[in-house]
Amino acid sequence: MKEEHKKVTSKPLEDPATKYPRPPYQEQTQPWPGLAGKMTPVPDHGEKSYVGSGRLAGRKALITGGDSGMGRAAAIAYAREGADVAINYLPDEEPDAKEVIELIKKAGRKAIAIPGDLREESFCKKLVEDAVKGLGGLDILVSNAGRQQTHESILDISTAQFDWTMKTNIYAPFWIIKAALPHLKPGSVIIGTTSVQATDPSAELYDYAQTKAATTSFVKSLAKQLGPKGIRVNGVAPGPIWTALQVSGGATMEKLKQFGADAPLGRAGQPAELASIYVQLAASDASYATGQIYGAAGGNGQP
Ligand code: NAD
Ligand code: MG
16 A cells, blocks of 8 residues: 655644734735735735645636735635636736736646626626636635725715625625526535624724625525535635735724734734635535634634
8 A cells, every 4th residue: 555645744833823923013004905015024825835735636716806815825725736726806906916827827727817896796797707718617616805994983984985895795796606606516615705703893894894794694595505506605714814905994003013912822814824724615525514614813703
């Protein structure tokens, strides 16, 4: 019997509390939607660290918000696990997206870039069509794009702003999943990015937090609806993660400087620290996991 699995090089233990930069973080702000490449420090999406082992060989994945943050970490990991990957992002995010496309290609996989605004139903339909065409099918859908703007008071949230959050975080997944469903065969998966905000909403994230409760809810509802069809639906619930969304209106400057300080690990998380969760939920060996919310929040906020 071959014992290939035993050929592993040992790695030193890493202390999760000190593995990444700790607060206080440098004051910074960017116009929305922000670029990961312009953050200080630049977030870790696993560019130098993620090592694949064929867990998603031959899969075809579409990831919204795949240019930066959790979506980028998932895109890099998926490609290195053997999947072809299409990413959606906003035209303003082209510099971040270009880097992700290069990384997917470097992993030897097909990379499809589909920029566009998810607040339009017609674009959501076209996004799925283009992804299916480009990838030659679809079996992993990661609905990850999100809009988060901090407002001290409900009185500061205009109807237009409220609508923007709802369109991005609730309508777009609805439109995209509807368009994708006819293409998803048994064994396919849908993964939504929810948040600890779904269950522990912050005072200043009135509109955003309720969209994340909606995400957790649609994951559980759809899991029941699609289980009999062999399609699994799960959610990832991050805690405070160092991403462009937080420096482009998502957090107050005070919160940003101390981001994650109140978590038991004492720091913000990095997108790379969630990559393996997106992989795990997509992999075929997770075949009994559906309707689940998997979290990574530094010790706070259980999903
Ligand atoms: P991010 O800014 O890197 O990614 C969000 C992405 O959403 C953007 O890159 C952008 O491409 C996309 N997007 C936003 N509006 C869009 C629109 N109208 N059309 C098309 N694309 C649009 O930030 P992130 O933190 O990685 O966010 C990814 C997901 O994680 C979001 O759903 C967010 O709510 C969730 N989340 C983030 C945190 C955190 O602390 N960073 C915590 C919990 C959940
Ligand atoms: Mg981005």
